[in-house]
Amino acid sequence: MVTTGNIIGNTIGVILKKPFVIIFWGVMMLITTLMGYMLPIFRILFEFGTIGSSNLFETLMSLIQLIYSYLSDVRIVAICVIALLLILFSIAVIGAVLMSGYLYKLHNVVNRKESHKGEFSYGVRQYFNRICLMNFSLLVIGLIVFIIMTVASVPALVITSASIGKGREMLPQVLFVDVLTGFVLFFGMMFFRIYASFWYPAAISNKEKPFKNARSITNRHFWKIVVVFTIFDVIYIAFQVLFVKVDNSLLLLVLKWFFTSVFYALFTTYIFAAFKKYSKE
Template sequence: MNILKVSIRSSVRRPVIIILPAVLALVFFVINSYNPIMPVILGISSATGGSFFEGVISALQLIMDPAIIPGITVFMAGVVIFASLLAGIILSGYFHIIRNTLEGIKKTKSDFKAGIKKYFLKISIITLKAALFIGLISCIMIVATVPAIIITRAATTTKPELMLAAIFVDILTAGVLFFGFMFSRVYLFYWYPAAIKNIKKPFRYAKRLVDRHFWRIVSRFVMFDIIFAIFIYLFMIIASAVLKLLFGWIFTTVFATAMVIYIFQSFSEIVISNGQNDRS
């Protein structure tokens, strides 16, 4: 499957496939320019002389004050619920169009609205569950890095005799994080096309597909990750704010479109290869 070719052909047939990600990417970059989280974390890292991950841990310690936890919890719950409902509106219509385009279904002017009517509640619930799952996994992964950070810092400062142990722990931690992150991400991503295709118990079905074809899927996801890593590097070295915004906007639009197309197209191909009757 030529991802770029399919993405271009689909976008030509249905321009909204690339227009919607372009609009969302532009909104994201504008909002992100006022995001204080990264400057705070980098500031903490710089002040303490630690790494980025140590800055993250320090920031988490600051917000774990029992006096502010209830307020943060209520605020985050509101944000997650609102984002899930918004995603239900946007993604239900968008994914419906993606599916119809890839399956060659004749387009109509009301496709987006039809997708909202048909999938809004389902996509909203999936997104809410996914957000909670991502939050839980993120916390677990951050906690999992603490031993590696501690032993590595000790080995590089006061206890060089721990270097071999530090290397072993770092490799083990990196492996756990990689597989944990990859499995979680692929499960969640393939949950959506399973739901849009009206498969019974879509998460269980998506998980079963991923488990059967993990390395095939992961090889493509790693390719996307490498491309994204190159983008991050180039993005960081661009000095001009205008060029950085333009480059980030164009790349994010193309990248997101290609990623969604790949997920839906590969899901359909795997379903066909497994047999149309395996949909429970």
């Protein structure tokens, strides 16, 4: 019987035996860490939220109302949609160049296939089109899911905002709506992320109808995967909050680079290792 512990152990073993996995993410995260250092978006948002925490709900509602006001102008909406699709397609293309080669090598490592010269470039040539289409599809669908979830959270924001300063009279209703909204958002995002993540190893494995194959596997082991994804999420969020609160320094930069490199190496390898194990059942 396949256990989560066995898969995690196999994941760590793959990374220790094949340094390419950690080297790839080390290079990628070095670039993103330096970009984040020069443009600290997360720190700015965190400090903004801290300063304006008392008006957080009002700020969110104002932002939603502002976006909604622009939706009445068809010309603006058309321009924004076209520009956004071009941006998403550009991201999909750049991501496909890197992901097709890396995921092909990772697939071979996890499945203990013999490596060969030019493996990365072969992966790019063989899987670029497929991965690019997958990336673009997931980016568009992900954006739609995000918009739907943002709209779905409006009632909870309105009720919570209205209850502030009114004592405990509305507390049960507010808690019910907030918990229900959080539950729906959590599992909505979890379903999307799990299906999307396991689609990639199915595609690289040249499975027939890869998305259907990935969905079948994840449906059978959904709760096991949810637990692991949640652990990864908690660890990532905890470290990001810690990094934001610590003053910028060279040591912090090195720690962020090291953490993100190891984190994404473990996460991507886990997905391929889990797919391999669960496919055999």
